[in-house]
Amino acid sequence: MSFDRNLGRLEQAMEILNTRATTWNVVTISRINGSVNEDVIRQSLDLIQCRHPRLNSHIVSSRNGWKFQTEGTDKIPLRVVKKLDSKQWLEVFYEEMNNKIDSNKYLLRVVLVHILSDRHVSFLITTAHHAIADALSCIRLHSEILTYYQEISVGEAIKPLINLTPLPPTEELIPQDKKGLKGKINSLFFLLHLAWQKLWYRPETLGFEKYLPIAQRYSDVIHRQLEPELTQQLVNRCRQENTTVNSALCAAMMFTVAQKLLKNNKKFVRLSCLSYLDVRRHINPAISDENMAVLATSNMGFHAIHTNTNFWQLAREVKQKLEASLKQGNIFKMILIAKYLIDFCFIYPKQVAATVSVSNVGKVNIPKVYGELEVEEISFAGTHALYGGLFTIHASTFQGKMLLNFVFSRPSISPETMEALVNTFITYILNISQCQHDFCLHDIPQRDYYPVKQ
Known part of the structure; x- marks a missing residue:
């Protein structure tokens, strides 16, 4: 066949x-x-x-x-x-x-x-x-x-292989009412609305420290780990604050960039956050993780951060906006307009796609032990050479430990700048996880040490 x-x-x-x-x-x-x-x-x-x-x-x-x-x-x-x-x-x-x-x-x-x-x-x-x-x-x-x-x-007889049937294109998997002529029209309006939001909010970004054409850019990565105790503290605080770990990561990423951008008595900054989501559970019938396909989508959120913005309020705002977007079916519209957005990045290479980007797969549910072999850690990252000026994190949690890969496009962001951003991000995570009171943007002091595995 x-x-x-x-x-x-x-x-x-x-x-x-x-x-x-x-x-x-x-x-x-x-x-x-x-x-x-x-x-x-x-x-x-x-x-x-x-x-x-x-x-x-x-x-x-x-x-x-x-x-x-x-x-x-x-x-x-x-x-x-x-x-x-x-x-x-x-x-x-x-x-x-x-x-x-x-x-x-x-x-x-x-x-x-x-x-x-x-x-x-x-x-x-x-x-x-x-x-x-x-x-x-x-x-x-x-x-x-x-x-x-x-x-x-161990010399076991290999069970007869059950060959999986490949999935059709992602566009054909989305709900019927999001496809066809109606879907195209709704997606076009969604694209126009997204463009209007970017023009209205004019979100700030890290920009380019050094600009190079797309073909000369390359990806780099900084790796960090949150030990199980700290990871659990973060999970517990998110539950107490009626939000999610993903939303807290988004808020910490935006706080990190806002702290860098809010200089010279500037009172507030507008930022955008690109969150990546799994669409498997939103398709009926649901699709198993073992089926290989591009079954991810994204959601763009726009936020204004003031010097007195409360961290947990921002995290709840991220969660609420994402839930509203899910109800409106925007995750399927993003699939239909994704190629237009990518084409835009090639046509306008000096534009920065978003302020921050968060891809969090959450708890990884695979076995740890395979006979004499044991998986101690597992993490992932998407290559990001195209996306200059974007502060990006890829997160996974395995055996209680959160693994973080901060991928960035060089030379738009230098390793020194990225290292400082990552350290600031970790400072926010440490403080929000270990302290019970609320924090605003400048309430969290810089630390000279980072009890996080590198």
Whole structure:
């Protein structure tokens, strides 16, 4: 049975981002305790490539644009790297973020990093084309790879593979009343409303410290971790304040930028926050995490922050605006207009897409132990070379620990500036999590120490 088909509009946008800007490919990293055999990893990759038809596809040009094609697809590339120290996984992460996917050959590649100073620590890094995957499906894919690894290692008979049927384009999965002519008209009005909001609010951003054309930009990352005790304190405070962890992360990101922008007796600043959401649970019937597709959408919120803005009130405002947007079906409208927004970034490369961006998958629900192997950490990030001047965070929580990847486009933001922003963000998280009273923008002092793992 052939699973070849033309790419949908959102999938086309992801291919444009990959080929023209090395942007929005999904890089997922697992830290594994145990001796990992590369030959067994190779066999596991062959199995998942059979199970997931889109992993056995590549993208080719056709008379009607681009299409997924199975015939002629390469095996999933596996590269094995040896590094001296466990912190050097970030070097490989950096390399993966800044190498586009050869989509005319494959749509997923894998790196196994062995740590020479500790033979029992390895890192499994996958880079997936966003046209076929999102963060949730990539995290689930790591679990599948390690599950097959466990079965092969102990000599178990591999259960008959249940090959998944690839999903249609994301635009075809949204509710019927959001599609067709009515959907196009509503999406056009939504696009115009979004443009009007940007003109009305005129949100400020970090801007460009140094401007370069899109083709010369590249992604960088700063990694931080919140230990389980601090993570739980944050969760508890969010519950007390009738808001969500995602909304608190959005508020902390905006507070961080506002503190930098509010200088010289300036009293308030208008900012925009781009939040990414999983649409699986909003589609009927719901779609499982194991189905590989681009099943993420976004929501843009606009906020005014004054020097006396209460942190928790801002977090609740973020939550309320997101809930209102969900009720209006805006998450589906964003899917339909996403390609226009991406095209805009290429047409106007000096524009900054938003002030801050937050992608939080929440609690990761995969097993920790796979025979003799144990997953100690798992996190992800989307490559962001295109999006100059954007302060971005990718968050996941595994085994009680929150892992944070702050991705930024260089040279629009320098490493020194990003390091200072991240430290300010962590200061806000520490204070709001550990103190019971309310905070305004300038109530939180800077700390000279950061009890957070780097």
